[in-house]
Amino acid sequence: DGGITQSPKYLFRKEGQNVTLSCEQNLNHDAMYWYRQDPGQGLRLIYYSQIVNDFQKGDIAEGYSVSREKKESFPLTVTSAQKNPTAFYLCASSIDTSGAVYNEQFFGPGTRLTVL
Amino acid sequence: AQKITQTQPGMFVQEKEAVTLDCTYDTSDPSYGLFWYKQPSSGEMIFLIYQGSYDQQNATEGRYSLNFQKARKSANLVISASQLGDSAMYFCAMRGNFVFGPGTRLSVLP
Numbered sequence: 006d007g008g009i010t011q012s013p014k015y016l017f018r019k020e021g022q023n024v025t026l027s028c029e030q031n032l033n034h035d036a037m038y039w040y041r042q043d044p045g046q047g048l049r050l051i052y053y054s055q056i057v058n059d060f061q062k063g064d065i066a067e068g069y070s071v072s073r074e075k076k077e078s079f080p081l082t083v084t085s086a087q088k089n090p091t092a093f094y095l096c097a098s099s100i101d102t103s104g105a106v107y108n109e110q111f112f113g114p115g116t117r118l119t120v121l
Numbered sequence: 122a123q124k125i126t127q128t129q130p131g132m133f134v135q136e137k138e139a140v141t142l143d144c145t146y147d148t149s150d151p152s153y154g155l156f157w158y159k160q161p162s163s164g165e166m167i168f169l170i171y172q173g174s175y176d177q178q179n180a181t182e183g184r185y186s187l188n189f190q191k192a193r194k195s196a197n198l199v200i201s202a203s204q205l206g207d208s209a210m211y212f213c214a215m216r217g218n219f220v221f222g223p224g225t226r227l228s229v230l231p
Contacts, residue, residue, distance in 0.1 A: 038219065040221075045224075045226075046223060046224070047212060047221040047222055047223040047224050048212070048214075048221040049221075050219060050220075053219075093164060095164075095166060097166075097219075108154070108216060109156065109168055109171065110156075110166075110168075110214075110219060111168075112158075112165060112166035114163075114164065114165050115164040115165065117164070
């Protein structure tokens with residue numbers, strides 16, 4: 006089955022520790038995205054990548070870092086510089102970010118990060 | 122810059138009735154697409170329906186339809202014959218920088 010996997014579903018970390026969230030897709034999509042969602046809020050774009058070895062900052066990139074060494078993988082690191090990291094993190098992918106207007110994003114199940 | 126507004130933080134509807142969730146948008150792009158997603162309490166995002174700015178007809182997908190009024194820059198989601206399983210958060214989003222609205226929480230009453 007094609008889709009996006011995120012692991013783990015729940016993650017607990019102590020304040021001051023870096024933590025890496027996994028995102029893998031087997032849809033052969035070029036573009037991948039990371040969003041943050043706070044309780045009762047919409048999604049905010051952290052980073053996105055249009056192609057391997059390239060990524061762009063979104064609206065709230067401070068305190069986060071990403072890498073895109075493989076087409077199918079786009080891990081997100083939440084660093085100790087992120088002041089309020091407790092949130093729900095969603096990874097998504099799409100065929101690309103340009104070209105056809107119809108370009109649905111497919112989402113993973115999300116990772117709920119709690120920093121103690 | 123693109124922006125999505127959803128002015129209804131919460132909505133209630135009786136089971137089997139229809140409900141309209143509002144979405145207005147702002148963009149200077151002549152070509153754009155609008156998406157609606159459903160997010161149940163489990164957190165997953167489920168794609169519901171898409172409307173392209175040049176589409177001549179309003180989009181429909183089963184019980185979901187989109188009331189697209191381009192001049193008013195609105196793309197309201199209509200859910201017909203509501204079911205208890207429709208209770209969830211609903212997000213309007215715009216193609217481009219994938220901007221999402223703040224969402225509307227729909228509660229279907231038995």
